[in-house]
Amino acid sequence: xxxxxxxxxKRFNREWIFRNLDTTFIPGAIYAVTGPNGSGKSTLLQVLWxxxxxxxxVVTYARGGTALSGxxxxxxxxxxxxxxDLIEEFTLEEQLRFHFSLKKARYGLSPAxxxxxxxxxDARHKVIGNFSSGMRQRVKLALAFYTQADLVFLDEPGTNLxxxxxxxxxxxxxxxxxxxxxxxxxxNEPAEYPAEAHKxxxxxxx
Ligand SMILES: Nc1ncnc2c1ncn2[C@@H]1O[C@H](COP(=O)(O)OP(=O)(O)OP(=O)(O)O)[C@@H](O)[C@H]1O
Numbered sequence: 001x002x003x004x005x006x007x008x009x010k011r012f013n014r015e016w017i018f019r020n021l022d023t024t025f026i027p028g029a030i031y032a033v034t035g036p037n038g039s040g041k042s043t044l045l046q047v048l049w050x051x052x053x054x055x056x057x058v059v060t061y062a063r064g065g066t067a068l069s070g071x072x073x074x075x076x077x078x079x080x081x082x083x084x085d086l087i088e089e090f091t092l093e094e095q096l097r098f099h100f101s102l103k104k105a106r107y108g109l110s111p112a113x114x115x116x117x118x119x120x121x122d123a124r125h126k127v128i129g130n131f132s133s134g135m136r137q138r139v140k141l142a143l144a145f146y147t148q149a150d151l152v153f154l155d156e157p158g159t160n161l162x163x164x165x166x167x168x169x170x171x172x173x174x175x176x177x178x179x180x181x182x183x184x185x186x187x188n189e190p191a192e193y194p195a196e197a198h199k200x201x202x203x204x205x206x
Contacts, residue, residue: 001068001076001150001182002026003048007057009205010040010047017043018205019056025182027150030173032193033186035202041186042081044202045153048184049077063150078103078149080140082156088129092120092139095128104148106179118142119168133160138168145172152176155186166191 002024009019017040025031025048033041046052048059050073061068063076087095096111105114115121118138123131131139137160144152154173161169174194176183185193 001061001063003151003182004060004062005048005057006060008047008054008059009056010043010052011055016055016206018202021057021205023200025184027182028177028180030177030183030185030193030197031200032190032197033184033200033202034188036188039202041202042083042155044200045079045081045155045184045186049079049151049153050074073151076150077153078144078147078151079153080144080155080157081153082159084140086128086131086136086139089127091125091127092131093124095139096143099143099147106146106148109146114142114146117146119164134162134165137161138165141169141172145176150181152181152183153186154184156192157185157187158189158192 004024005021008021010017033044035041043052047054050059050070059070061070061073087098090098093111093115096114100111109117115124120135120138123135128136128139141154141157144154157169158166173183185197187193
């Protein structure tokens, strides 16, 4: 899917978070959205995936040359963000089964395959409420990686990951990039995205 922004801007009250963003995001590419804390990286991602309306300008979506309504974009989106909640009362297996009863899985994976790939098979019957912060982050990333989606938004993906989990994340990201989807990584940490990522420095749009 191609996303085009024209004169895009977002403000909260009187403060412009970003403005005058004219960009085309092309399928199969990876974008690193960079900028200091509080500069607007998460806000830009939310505007791009249609969760938040812009204050100015437009975002248009096209899939295979056909325009797509902003209201239908959510069907093609997978997201992992710090403010996204998992279902605390579910076990990991229930969480996966629930999510993938609504969304199609990527790579033809079953929940059992996913548990193996996430190195969390031993925690399949543990309730999410008792997961550590690093385990939660792996679940969020796995849901984003393993959902069949054209657009994948990863906000601060390396948060709380230990070295082994970070390697798992980078492997998953690399594999994702072979599928032709478009990926956004909002991060100030260059290790969290490959060197070929196109940079979108939010500070240029203040
Ligand atoms: N719903 C909201 N209402 C008012 N202000 C908001 C709202 N959401 C975000 N902001 C403000 O917008 C600015 C950008 O926030 P955002 O979370 O997008 O930054 P960020 O670059 O992702 O930060 P971080 O690196 O800390 O995650 C901040 O000043 C924040 O306080």
